[in-house]
Amino acid sequence: MKISASFLSSENVPETLVKLNDTDVDFIHVDVLDGKFVPKIKTMPFRQMKHIYEYTDKRLDVHLMVENPKKYISKFATLNTEYITIHEEIEDVEEALSLIHSYGIKAGLSLKLETPVEAVVPYLADLDLILIMAVEPGRGGQQFEKEAIEKVNELKKVLKKYHAKAVISVDGGITEEVSKKLGKADILVSGSFITEEDDFQKQIDALRK
Numbered sequence: 412m413k414i415s416a417s418f419l420s421s422e423n424v425p426e427t428l429v430k431l432n433d434t435d436v437d438f439i440h441v442d443v444l445d446g447k448f449v450p451k452i453k454t455m456p457f458r459q460m461k462h463i464y465e466y467t468d469k470r471l472d473v474h475l476m477v478e479n480p481k482k483y484i485s486k487f488a489t490l491n492t493e494y495i496t497i498h499e500e501i502e503d504v505e506e507a508l509s510l511i512h513s514y515g516i517k518a519g520l521s522l523k524l525e526t527p528v529e530a531v532v533p534y535l536a537d538l539d540l541i542l543i544m545a546v547e548p549g550r551g552g553q554q555f556e557k558e559a560i561e562k563v564n565e566l567k568k569v570l571k572k573y574h575a576k577a578v579i580s581v582d583g584g585i586t587e588e589v590s591k592k593l594g595k596a597d598i599l600v601s602g603s604f605i606t607e608e609d610d611f612q613k614q615i616d617a618l619r620k
Contacts, residue, residue, distance in 0.1 A: 412590070412596070412597070412598075412599060412618070412619050413437040413438070413597060413598045413599075414436050414437055414438075414598070414599055414601065414605075414615050414618050414619065415436070415437060415438035415439070415440040415472040415580065415598055415599070415600045415601075416431050416434075416436045416438070416439055416440060416600075416601060416602070416605050416606070416611075416615070417440040417441075417442065417582075417600055417601065417602035417606075418431065418439060418440075418602065418606060424455060424459075425465075425466050427606055428463065428466035428467045429466050429467070430611050431467060431469065431605075431606075431611060432466065432467035432468065432469055433611075433612075434611050434612045434615055435612070435615065436469065436605075436611075436615050437469075437470075437598070438469060438470050438471065438472035438493060438494070438598070439463075439467060439469045439470070439471050439472065440471075440472045440473075440474065440582070440600045440602070441455075441460070441471055441472065441473045441474065441487075442474050442476060443473065443474065443475050443476065443477060443483055443487075444476045444477065445476070445477040445478060445479075447477070447478045448476050448477050448478045448498065448500075448501065448548075457486050457487075460487075460490070461486075461489070461490065463490065463491075464490070464491060468491065469491075470491055470492065470493035471487070471490055471491055471492040471493060471494075472493060472494045472496075472580075472598075472600070473487045473492055473494065473495045473496065474496045474519075474521065474542065474582070474600075475495065475496065475497050475498070476498065476521075476548050477497075477501075478501055478502075479501075480495075480497045480501065480507045481503075481506070481507055481510055484507065484510050484511055484514070485510075485514075488511075488514035488516055492516050493516070493517060494516070494517045494518070494519050494539065494540050495511045495516050495517075495518060495519065496518075496519030496520065496521050496540060496542050496580075497511075497518075497519070497520060497521065498520070498521045498522075498523070498548075499520050499521065499522055499523075499526055499530050499531065499534075500523060500526060504520070504534060505534065505537070508520070508534065508537045508538070509537070512537070517539035517540060518537060518538060518539055518540070519538065519539060519540035519541065519542055519577075519580070520534055520538050520540075520541055520542070521541075521542035521543075521544060521548075521582075522541070522542070522543055522544060522562070523544050523547070523548065524544055524545070524546075524547065524556055524558065524559070528562055528565045528566045528569055529569070531566070531569070531577075532569065532573065535569075535570075535573050535575040535577065536575075538575065538576075538577040539576065539577055539578070540577055540578050540579075540580055540598070541566060541570075541577045541578075541579055541580070542580045542581070542582055542600075543559050543562050543563055543566065543579065543580070543581045543582070543596075544559070544582055544583055545559035545581055545582060545583035545584055545585070545589075546582075546583030546584050548583075553583060553584055554584050555583060555584030555585065555586070555589045556583070556584070557592075559581060559583070560592050560593065563579055563581060563593060563595050563596050564595060566579055567579065567595045578597035578598060579595065579596045579597050579598070580596065580597065580598035580599070580600060581593055581596045581598070581599055581600065582600035583600075585599050585600060585601040585604060585618065586601075586604045587604070587614075587617040587618060587620070590617075590618045590619075590620070591620070599618055601614075601618060604618070605618075
């Protein structure tokens, strides 16, 4: 099980990034919001984000919760980015996925809680990652919605049926207890469960059990 640590809920971002860099966490999860696709919350502006390498050499897992991802993709392609994930609910999904791949970056597609798993089928050939939202995107600290567990199970069957290569990631309300119910997922995205405790590595280890 790989872990992607979200840090934007932390008040002291540089210190948090340095502490995460000293763990074996697999990715740093970056949420990007435009205030249109989902309500705007406080996030690190790109003018600061482009200096993230000063604090960590972890690969980035970028989640674009925006209506028009194309103007953000080129920016984050300049960073140490492993994945850029867009939402199925936007327009021009195929064009955005193609743009991500043009930079040599892995492309992901995210599904809101109400979006059915079958919505990913037209894009499977172009996907490296599928992100299941277990909360409503745009607000931190929400409780995990248990229907996400069934969506992961359904998605696993869909991927097998179509011989698709995408990995499954789950984001929202991830805790040690929740992680035990998500054994079929490949990546868990967790924020406050990790960063609100002193020992980040202990929390990361707990998620992997």
